[in-house]
């Protein structure tokens with residue numbers, strides 16, 4: 001266990017290691033399994049991440065909520081149907097260290113190496129998550145190629161965001177962008193008048209704009225991305241909610257996933273010795289009332 005003025009390390013009953021960071025700007029909770037952030041509360045504000053009340057935080061199982069890391073592939077593996085969905089690192093233990101600690105900003109690094117012996121990703125690589133906890137939450141997901149061959153990764157920060165009610169949720173910054181509907185296979189464009197009124201599982205492409213989720217006059221979250229020109233918008237709606245693990249039947253009314261990604265034609269090839277960085281800054285963007 002680590003004792004540090006800003007950071008507390010603890011084991012939970014499910015066998016996971018939980019890190020709680022409290023500084024003057026925010027409080028955050030993350031798990032070393034999966035480099036998985038489950039809570040980010042800016043000082044005086046609300047949690048900008050959502051986790052199901054049914055989540056049981058068990059070692060070896062991906063957590064339903066927060067910000068799962070999908071790497072080195074997103075969704076189904078491109079060629080191997082037996083490979084797990086969303087890659088190899090959600091259930092793995094990452095090494096961690098504190099990089100810097102200021103009154104208003106704490107930086108952690110979590111890292112994991114692949115040995116090259118997994119048939120679905122036979123390469124040596126290091127994936128790092130550099131987390132900045134301050135007035136905003138910053139996640140930098142850096143892929144280093146330690147192999148002597150190039151490889152291609154698809155990936156996502158699969159962020160679950162809370163909504164007061166799904167009917168009031170609106171996403172701005174997507175209208176007009178090309179989009180692939182994963183449910184129908186259709187390629188269209190994101191409509192101006194989009195509402196969450198059915199199951200949604202779409203990849204938005206060629207878009208690096210700031211994305212804003214609002215769910216009423218007093219609540220907005222802003223996502224700003226670098227190294228990413230794709231984003232997944234996901235809400236499981238009624239039927240799929242019943243089939244999801246660690247998810248209540250009506251949880252789909254409480255969350256929306258906006259996933260900062262490199263998927264489809266935005267997957268990235270990393271040359272030997274090179275790296276690729278994907279990053280997300282999440283902030284409470286609620287308008288300040290006069």
Ligand SMILES: O=P(O)(O)OC[C@H]1O[C@H](O)[C@H](O)[C@@H](O)[C@@H]1O
Nearest residue numbers: 075085086182201232234244257
């Ligand atoms: O249940 P999981 O493996 O966590 O995946 C949850 C969801 O993740 C993404 O949003 C995919 O686009 C969905 O197709 C998938 O259902």
